[in-house]
Each structure stands twice: as C-alpha cells, then as structure tokens.
Amino acid sequence: MPTLTLHNTLSGRKETFNPVDPERITLYVCGPTVYNYVHIGNARPVVAFDVLFRLLKRLYPNVVYARNITDIDDKIIQAAEENDEPITALTQRFTVAFEQDMAALNAQPPTITPHATDHVDDMVAMIRTLVEKQHAYAAEGHVLFDVQSMPEYGRLSKRSLDDMLAGARVEVAPYKKYAGDFVLWKPSTDEQPGWDSPWGRGRPGWHIECSAMIARHLGPLIDIHGGGQDLIFPHHENEIAQGCCAHGTDYVRYWMHNGYINIDGEKMSKSLGNFRLVRELLKHYPGEVLRFALLSAHYRSPLNFSEELLQHARATLDSLYYALLGRGAQIEPEPGYTLPDDHPVNLALCDDLNTPEAISELHRIAAQLNKAGDADKPRLKAELLAAAGLLGLLTQTPSAWFQQGGGSDALDSAAIDALIEERSAAKKGRDFSRADAIREQLERAGIVLEDTREGTRWSRRPANTD
C-alpha cells in the first residue's frame, strides 16, 4: 500500500497519514450555511475532499465522512425575514439545491450529513461541560468561551492572543471578559428562533455545532478535518478550543485547508459580491467541466476562475473522451481490471492529492491508448477509466459526453441521422459540394461531423465556444 501524505495546517508541512484507528477513518468537512445557492468557491472543498474520500476508501476498509448542514444562523434568520418565509422552508429548499448542485459535480454523498438543528441538545451539553470546566462563562444571556483559559489557543492559525487583538477591527461587546472570547450561546428574542437552555431561551454560536456533531458522530478525536482557508481563523481555531477543552483530548490529527478561488486575481466571496453560482454555471457547462476545472490546480493553490479555464477544461475532457471513443470499432474495456497500488495516478493522489500530476498521467494513458494496437486497447481503456474514476472523472459514455446539451430548439438525433445519411450518399456519388453543404448546415446548428472508417459520427459543440 502506498504511503499517504497530507499537508497539515497545524505543522505547515506534509506529513505521513497515521490514522487513530485504521479500521475506522474519520473525516469531517465544513458544509454550507443554507440561505442561498452555493458558489463555485463553496464547491471547491466539496470536490477536493470528495477526491480524498474516494482515495481513503481505496486505502482503508471503513471511512466515515461527515459534512454538516448549518441550518441555524443569523444570515438564515435574516434571509427568511426578507423572503417572508418560514426558516425551515428556506433551509430545506437550499439544502436540496446544494445536494443537487454537488451531485452535478459528481461529488459522492458523505456517509453522514448532520444538521445543526438536530443537535442543539448536544451543543447545550457541550457548553455546559465547558462552563463546568471553567473554560466558559455566562454573561447577560450569552455564554462565552474564555480563550485565556487555554494556553494553546492560536496554535492552528499561528497567532498569539496579543497579535490577534492588535489588528482587531471589531467592537468588543461589553459582556466579554476578554476581547478575544467568542460566543457559544446567545439569547433569542421572541421573534427569533430559540431553544431552552440553562441560560435562557437562545441559539448556538457558529462554532459549537461542528464540535458537537463531530463528538456525536465521529468521536472526541478525529483523523482529518477539512475546509476552506478562510475557516482557519476563527472557526477552526475555536473548534479546537471547544473540542480539546470539553473532552480533555486532542481534537483533530490532520487539518486540511483548500485555497481560494479568485476572480481577476481577487478572492471570490459572498461579501465582495463577485461570486459565480454553481447553479448558473451548470446552465452553460456540464458539471464534469466544473469538476475538472476545480481539479486542474492543486487544492491548496489559488485558482483563477474564468471563462478561459472552463473552455480549457472542456477541451481537455473532449480529448480524453476521444481516446475512450477510439477512431474505429468500439473498444470494450478489459473486464475485472483494477488499478494497481503503484499506479502513477494513485501515487500522485497519495502525495497530498496532487490532482494536476494525476491528470497529466491521464494524458499519458490516453496517448498510449490512441497509439495502441487492437490487442492492447481493452486494457488501456480499462486503465484510463479506473484512473479517472479515482478522480471522479470520465464517468459518462463518450457518446453521451459528446452528444449532451442542446436546447429545446436543437435538432433531434433522428433529424441529424437523416442528414448524415443523405451526406453519406452524396459522398458516395462524389457530390462533395452537397456533402459540404450538409456539414455546414449542421455546423450552424451546433453539430460537428467526423468521418471515421466506421462511418460518420456527430457531437454537439456549445454555441459559446469560439
């Protein structure tokens, strides 16, 4: 079995992965707050950690992957108010939308999808423990975590308390003992959603849900916790504080954080308003193109998101699907093929998810397949499919890939086939001007023809490819 190395934010370097229990690998990734459709930046961790999930399942017999749904939050309350809609209707709507969007990106569902509102009791219990252990205190209906009670606080984000407060831009609430203390529980007004607690009716702070749900479903100490770099501080730092202080143990062995998606060199974010919704992008590009684009750079690097990136991703997938399609008779992949452990794609992914390296290996296999004699093609096709499958790519049949799309006004395949037949007859009679006229006619409708030894085949070219 190849060695899996992962970049750990705690140490700032790649480390060999040593699980707490090889019989039960535990992975947690921060999921969405469901008050809107998700943007492509939200999709990056989902796709990156989906590759990790697939890889871990290859390496270990039992992998438990949890990704939460944050369905209680002040932004949700505000959005529901603006829509004049019950909170649960709003959160259910966007939870379903999120799951649809991620499925379109070929991301496998996690093993567990815990919802924050199903775990308020767990959160209250955990907060109570923190108060008992004197890591938290109640003040004016709030409960706050006392960061000064934890000497290690700041270890993940590599900051001292003094450094953090030096640049603080936020007003300090009067009920805080110390400016860096963060909210575990806050009071609700009668209009706001709330739950009963020892500190009165209220609702949880943002960070406590992940700690409580991890403890409930995965245990006090887990193997891997992932998310975007912007969660390192404060969210994950505070999770560590809650988890370590409540359980008296370590919290997470390996912290993994993906880089940002940029637009024109600037971070894409909800607050800057320069985001691209996955749902919108899916109207113009197949989900696999978005997935490929997200995997074309290493997960920790910034990724500049642009039309050009997506066009390139589509063209590259075209070329890989061409290799699967072949140029003559259809090739059946060798049955029962399994990717060897020392396969370059497997090794690339085991090296901290080096997806660009893995993709370059896909090109190498595709080139071999294009050149191979008939005897070698089934094995190479099976190899390409298995290697790409580890990345969640090339999961469609080539003809489905090339013929997908086409709006309601597009030619149906029967009409296309009829024109192709007419063109073939014209070619046979050496009437090339008629044959070319049909090629041009179809081209205007977004259909590209290719002549092969086995006959003519067609594919849809998106109108926005220029």
Add this chain to the structure above:
RNA sequence: GGCGCGGUGGCAGAGUGGUUAUGCAGCGGACUGCAACUCCGUAUACGCCGGUUCGAUUCCGACCCGCGCCUCCA
C-alpha cells in the same frame, strides 16, 4: 502593524540538488475529398541579489512584487 502563502516557458500548471513534467496555443510534417481526431518532430522557463555546493529553478539569507488572514466568508 502582526502572522501566513506565493512568484516556473505565450497561457494554465506540476516537480526536482545535476538528463523531457503535462495540457492548450505556436511552428514543421504525416493522415484526410474537405474537415475533425490522431500521430511524428520542434522552439520558449524557473522574480532580483548574495551564500552553501563540483553543480541551484530546487537549500540558506536579504530584497522586490503579488495575495490572504487578524473574529460574515469555502
């Protein structure tokens, strides 16, 4: 101000103490009725200055530039 990350050929993007990343685009060929696909060949690189070394894009130090975080954010 504090802390962190990064600067690779026209573009995207890996990697390495000494021999080709890879893809796209370019150039030259082969194939093709036209085309597409494919194949063969080919040019272009490691921000700047020092240091260590037989040898540095790769290690160390300074500098320049860009980006991010410092309690909304994937």
